Amino acid sequence: MSDDISRKLESKLDEKIFSQSRKKQLKDGFKKGKVVNEVLDKPTVMTLYKLITDHIIAFVNGPISAGKESVVFWAVDEKNVDVALKIYLVSTSNFKKREAYILGDPRFSKLKKGTRNLVFLWAKKEFKNLSRCYDCGIPVPKPIHLTRNVLAMEFVGKNGSPCKVLLESQIDENDYNQAISIIKNLYTKAELVHGDFSEYNIFKTDNGLVLFDLGSAVDLRHPNAQEFLKRDINNITRFFSKRGIRVNDPTNVFKEMIS
Ligand SMILES: Nc1ncnc2c1ncn2[C@@H]1O[C@H](COP(=O)(O)OP(=O)(O)O)[C@@H](O)[C@H]1O
Numbered sequence: 001m002s003d004d005i006s007r008k009l010e011s012k013l014d015e016k017i018f019s020q021s022r023k024k025q026l027k028d029g030f031k032k033g034k035v036v037n038e039v040l041d042k043p044t045v046m047t048l049y050k051l052i053t054d055h056i057i058a059f060v061n062g063p064i065s066a067g068k069e070s071v072v073f074w075a076v077d078e079k080n081v082d083v084a085l086k087i088y089l090v091s092t093s094n095f096k097k098r099e100a101y102i103l104g105d106p107r108f109s110k111l112k113k114g115t116r117n118l119v120f121l122w123a124k125k126e127f128k129n130l131s132r133c134y135d136c137g138i139p140v141p142k143p144i145h146l147t148r149n150v151l152a153m154e155f156v157g158k159n160g161s162p163c164k165v166l167l168e169s170q171i172d173e174n175d176y177n178q179a180i181s182i183i184k185n186l187y188t189k190a191e192l193v194h195g196d197f198s199e200y201n202i203f204k205t206d207n208g209l210v211l212f213d214l215g216s217a218v219d220l221r222h223p224n225a226q227e228f229l230k231r232d233i234n235n236i237t238r239f240f241s242k243r244g245i246r247v248n249d250p251t252n253v254f255k256e257m258i259s
C-alpha cells in the first residue's frame with residue numbers, strides 16, 4: 001500500500017481514538033486508545049486496509065457473527081464474489097485456555113510469548129489446518145489468504161448469509177455417515193483431529209456437509225489427539241442420536257478409526 005495513504009489513514013484513526021479518549025464516557029464503543037468498536041483494534045483496521053490494497057478483497061460489508069475469540073465478517077472481492085473474513089480478536093484474555101491446543105503441536109514448537117503473538121499463531125494454525133484439509137479433499141471452506149489475525153476464506157452461503165449449520169438443519173442418516181467419514185478422513189488423510197467437531201461447526205449445504213472452525217484442530221502427534229478424537233466422535237454421535245437417527249456405538253467407531 002502507498003506509504004502516504006497508509007500514514008494518512010493511521011493518523012485519522014489516531015485522531016478519532018484520541019478525540020474519543022479525552023471524553024470520560026466514550027461514544028460508540030471506542031475504548032481509550034485501544035479498541036475500535038470493542039472489536040477491531042487499530043492494527044486490525046490497518047490489516048483490513050492492507051487486504052484491500054493487496055486486492056484480496058474490495059470491501060467489507062459487515063459482521064456475520066461475533067464470538068468471544070473471533071468475529072466473522074462478510075467481505076466481497078473485486079470480482080464481486082463473497083469472502084468470509086475471520087478476525088481473531090487480540091483484545092481478549094480468553095486466549096490463555098487455547099494455549100493447550102498449540103503447545104504440544106510440534107508444528108508450533110517455537111512459541112513467542114505474548115497474547116498478540118498467540119493470536120497471530122492461532123490464526124495461522126486455522127489457516128494451515130484449512131489448507132491441509134482442502135489439499136486432502138476434505139470439504140472445508142477454501143482458504144484464500146492470511147495476514148496477521150485476519151483469515152480470508154471462501155464464503156459458504158448466499159448473499160452474505162451463511163449456510164445453515166447442522167443444528168439448524170433437517171438431518172438424516174446420510175448426514176451422520178458424512179460426518180463420521182469427515183472425521184475419519186481428517187484423521188487418516190489430513191492427520192488432524194478437529195477438537196471441536198459439533199453441530200455448530202458444520203454447514204449443511206446443497207452439496208453435502210462442510211466442516212469449519214478449524215482453529216482448535218491438532219496434529220495427530222499432539223499428546224491429546226486421541227482423547228480429542230474420542231470426544232469429537234462422542235459429541236457428534238450424541239447429537240444425531242438425540243435427533244432420532246440410528247448411530248453406531250461411538251466406542252466402536254473410535255476403535256475402528258485408530259486401528
Ligand atoms: N467460511 C464461512 N462462510 C460463511 N460464514 C462463515 C464462514 N466461517 C464462519 N462463518 C460464520 O461465522 C460463524 C462463526 O464461525 P466459527 O469459525 O465457528 O467461529 P467461532 O470460533 O466464533 O465459533 C459461523 O457459525 C458462521 O455463521
Ligand SMILES: [Mg+2]
Nearest residue numbers: 200201212213
Ligand atoms: Mg464455531
